[in-house]
Amino acid sequence: MVEDAKLGWEKIEWAQAHMPLHTRIRQRFEKEKPFRGQRIGVGLHLEAKTAVLILTLRAGGAEIFAMGSNPLSTQDVVVAALGEVPGIAVHARHGEPQQERLARIDQLLDFDPAVFVEDGGDVAWRLAERGQVPPQLVGICEETSTGVERLRALEAQGRLPVPAIAVNEAPMKHLFDNRYGTGQSVWDAILRSTNLLVAGKTVLIVGYGWCGKGLALRARGLGAKVLVSEIDPVKAVEAALEGYTVVDLEAAMAEADFVVTATGQPGVVGERELRRAKDGQLLANAGHFGYEIDRAALARLGQAFSARQGITGYRFPDGRTVYLLGEGELVNLALGDGHPVEIMDVSFALQALSVEHLVRHGRGLRPGVHAVPAEINAEVARLFLATVRR
Amino acid sequence: MVEDAKLGWEKIEWAQAHMPLHTRIRQRFEKEKPFRGQRIGVGLHLEAKTAVLILTLRAGGAEIFAMGSNPLSTQDVVVAALGEVPGIAVHARHGEPQQERLARIDQLLDFDPAVFVEDGGDVAWRLAERGQVPPQLVGICEETSTGVERLRALEAQGRLPVPAIAVNEAPMKHLFDNRYGTGQSVWDAILRSTNLLVAGKTVLIVGYGWCGKGLALRARGLGAKVLVSEIDPVKAVEAALEGYTVVDLEAAMAEADFVVTATGQPGVVGERELRRAKDGQLLANAGHFGYEIDRAALARLGQAFSARQGITGYRFPDGRTVYLLGEGELVNLALGDGHPVEIMDVSFALQALSVEHLVRHGRGLRPGVHAVPAEINAEVARLFLATVRR
Amino acid sequence: MVEDAKLGWEKIEWAQAHMPLHTRIRQRFEKEKPFRGQRIGVGLHLEAKTAVLILTLRAGGAEIFAMGSNPLSTQDVVVAALGEVPGIAVHARHGEPQQERLARIDQLLDFDPAVFVEDGGDVAWRLAERGQVPPQLVGICEETSTGVERLRALEAQGRLPVPAIAVNEAPMKHLFDNRYGTGQSVWDAILRSTNLLVAGKTVLIVGYGWCGKGLALRARGLGAKVLVSEIDPVKAVEAALEGYTVVDLEAAMAEADFVVTATGQPGVVGERELRRAKDGQLLANAGHFGYEIDRAALARLGQAFSARQGITGYRFPDGRTVYLLGEGELVNLALGDGHPVEIMDVSFALQALSVEHLVRHGRGLRPGVHAVPAEINAEVARLFLATVRR
């Protein structure tokens, strides 16, 4: 257990050393103690980068109640390390049953936080269900687009009782994490799990949103020929003028060596497309949900086998084989370490400052979804710029 | 004169051959004759690409009155060619006195057009001054951001009597013309007027808006090391994550071989910056107005001399020399041929369809500035996409 | 053990599925049986890609004696799998004492092979020491530059009794494996072991040979600003004209976030350079030997600590920390999976065909170092081209 905590600290310290915005913010928080006497709830992926956010909030004087947002992403060594810090209570266990996790949501609300920070909207949803607002609660910070959508649904039903900040929608988050975070980490995951050459290969990017732009940019940077399939004609024109080959998805399946989806649409690579897959094709998903590549169709079309750690092969009756990475789940989490540390430094800096904003000014805000204040976005931009400009 | 017209037709046909959207639209206009019995006024740069727009409108059945938007951009051979077409009256002459041009604005309004298309807002401004609306007039199409700003000023004063479409603001225009049109044509102009190598040189892009992004992309594509100076921290972060070196403008002046401005701000490269210029530095402007590089400051700092056609050298007392391209005016027009043909095909396709929209539906629109209808933008996107996708 | 073999076969089959040149060559070998009645010795890194080469040679009718070239690169599951194949005898164990390995060299020579293929020259060196040539031996194939150097040394001393083919020097090997193999796999190893963002960072490539070119290309492809330090002025000019910033190594240490060495020179990043390292700098080596970054100097300058798996941090008295990846050994082997599979498909195709050449024509060749025959290089080029061209 002590050994676990030691490993956890090694990971946390590595992250901390590469999260200079948090270092800056923590130094100010330590002086100003904006959260003195306050409680903060955290429901996020409990790994090292999140731990740095939690420690930063703690440095601001808050008492913390932390739980995981997904039992599979919880890292027990990180939990062990955080458990050593006075004022931080962590309730999470890798692989814990869904039942336990749900019970923890009630615990978090009973903790009576001033603010809770979460990823996906489960806590906010439970808050609406319970119908009773913890007395100290002044606001919510939400990390993901899915969570923001759920908050907007609650708001539309008149069931969101406090202000909620849509961190996901700040320019410093959505302009950067998909393009540069997903762009790099998806290719990192593909490279490390396949050991295959990208140079000279044909890569098909399905969807040319922010993720798709990052995926295409890095595929080119690795020497691939890049095909792009995109249904929005304006985005498709942009892909063409960047020099990518804009294609019809179904036809392009027959020539792509790698296919990476980032559309947000279920079954975008479905049976019709899979029937035309090139022999040896590798399929990976970079979208949030694991439904873009139709696994059921794959199972119908071919005989599944374990091809390599994290990779399932499907042998078609005509002799072709295709490979699915990470069961079609978000490949940079399934087979990699998620976003690069610096990207989370930026996203969580927006969180830390949004929490501070709610604590300082939340009582004056109407219930409902709010944008990250422009000056917080600008401050994070300036802090991050200082680390990447000459 | 006949000889002139022949040269004019050669230019027009070259443009026409590379404006497939106009070919498609003209074919439909020829069948449907949406402008039968209507008059259309045109006040644009009278060169070959504009002639193709005029011929397209004419093919739709309109009677045309065309004048120039700037006496210096009028090409007499193109005027001569258009003059041969029944139903098109062109009133323009290269270098005509401002007096004459102003008189023509009144002629255009007296022509009583259903719609006029212009560039810069002079006709709309005069319309407001006259106070009396030509009886047939149903609307205005404006090409530039400057013109749109003037229309908005008139609207705010309650002096815009008809609907006006802000073509400049359509995604298919502002997402593409600056990045890919300006990006290419500015470097074309710099290469052809200097005969200098870009590979291995240091290029400083001042301003990282859409123009700056295009300029930086093409500079890198020519093998330069690219520095970017930008005051908006979010844009500066984007430049850094694209791999450009984000710098302080003043300090970077001392190491840049080429400096290209695209900020929209007067005097952004002013005396303080110019004092630090690297010996041999080339200065060019890609912004709309010729005031971004402070010429007066250059004249104070150095002894001017003609260095090469279109290039003025300034010898500083300490021995350094800097070179100003095209007197600091928009360099792709001053020393080149403006936007590539295909870029104008897209912009003018938006114009042709917006004119049609006004003729068909303008009577139902409130006076004021309107966006290009989303379906027109999408149709132009689809048409253009068909020319650049596989 | 059976379980081990199963895992081994999974790895071998993954490699085989992505080594189409071997598939082609094996099919021909199966028909023609060029090695019928012959014995072949193999002394290479005993992992999956090598297993595919061994199986290809076996398919040609050879009886195989295989040993490892480095006890640390031997994968026991692959050994277990190969052990199931009649006609293949594998003598290797991960981590075996150097003593055992040396004894095996004698076994390999006593096996009396017609040809042996190796990596590093140890078997050839022992052959020269023993002074007596196995009766069937007609030639040697050598994979590495180090091995070729040792063969040339033996040749110069008149101690190389048979022809030896310098596979490393074939254009299809040296033009591609460093640039595209090292270029990708080194960044793969850095990404997976650090989880850090490369976009916007400053990367210093030390040495602009073939490896350096690949490293710089991929660093740019990941969004980095790339600095290059190179002592040969012609190569340095090439780096500059590719748009990289050519710098003085010592000065550049103070601004680089990542430093990757590929010079072949011991101590190229030595104490003087390390004293100027930027705080947080990551140091990795992509050169064959682990001596380019001076570890002893690091230990003198800072306090070592384990920073993350495979990464040692060094805390300097002034507060700076630098990180050394994989103890300064070739980082794509120390922290990754070595060259991409397809790169080894090409290199080992040259080996398989060179072995065939020696068996068919070796008796007619003079003792000494020979180039890979041009027609073999061209055939491998054609076969590989067929997999990457449209």
Add this chain to the structure above:
Amino acid sequence: MVEDAKLGWEKIEWAQAHMPLHTRIRQRFEKEKPFRGQRIGVGLHLEAKTAVLILTLRAGGAEIFAMGSNPLSTQDVVVAALGEVPGIAVHARHGEPQQERLARIDQLLDFDPAVFVEDGGDVAWRLAERGQVPPQLVGICEETSTGVERLRALEAQGRLPVPAIAVNEAPMKHLFDNRYGTGQSVWDAILRSTNLLVAGKTVLIVGYGWCGKGLALRARGLGAKVLVSEIDPVKAVEAALEGYTVVDLEAAMAEADFVVTATGQPGVVGERELRRAKDGQLLANAGHFGYEIDRAALARLGQAFSARQGITGYRFPDGRTVYLLGEGELVNLALGDGHPVEIMDVSFALQALSVEHLVRHGRGLRPGVHAVPAEINAEVARLFLATVRR
């Protein structure tokens, strides 16, 4: 005439200002006067960059006799300017009859130079014909590969009476002028003569030698999709691993918007290929000779017409039109200004130092073709590096 000279000086001074190697070399020559009392003959394209070389040789104390190497490249204003310099005699006129030029070769030989510098080998050929060596002649410097081939032919016949330096073969020339000089200047010429967009277009590069590499690199840098056709499989693999699409020439003709040849082979784009040309295709040649695109075939296949200055259109009976730039001659000379100034600074620096080498050491060299001494190449590399490194 005085006016002409003034224009000529403007051009020369522009070139001089961007030829820093010549400035350095001239300063040394002015001090050391290595050519004091010597005569030097020059037979090169008489334009501004050549004038700078001539002035540099003159600064070293030489008396100069200069003639053109091609009547069409002679610029009379530059001749007028040089004519004002004591010690320089220029004998050239734009468009002069071949007869006159040949007479001038005899004049040049009768001038009895210590060294002559030429481009193409005409003077050397005449020297061999005359059979009698001017008494002072110690050597020849040749600029082009064609010229070097002719010198080698003379040498093989025993008819080359003096040492000749193959400047073309120095690494600092052949590694850079084609890739970075041709690469940029060909696209400059295409852009300025067509005003067409490159982004999103399909560009077919025929031949992937040094020229082809530069052409492909710059095409990608302008946003094109790049196809490469190449018969050497090793080069074709390199193109594929750089991410270009390697294609069959004939098939690719049907999809390319731009075709640029750089193979050195006559008729590489011949009737069979042209029959499949995409409608609207632009054809340009970047190879030394104007025979790579078969003009006779074009004339057979289509009706020629003048499409734009420097561009001939060919209308095929089936309605397709293709366009030939600059009559198929080397397009950067036919429609542009040739290599960028800095590239010629490097090439002519090799010339100036090779002339010095011959004057100082030529008497000790055997007759025949010699390489540029390694230390001259290295010195030029160092001098140029100083201008492009940080």
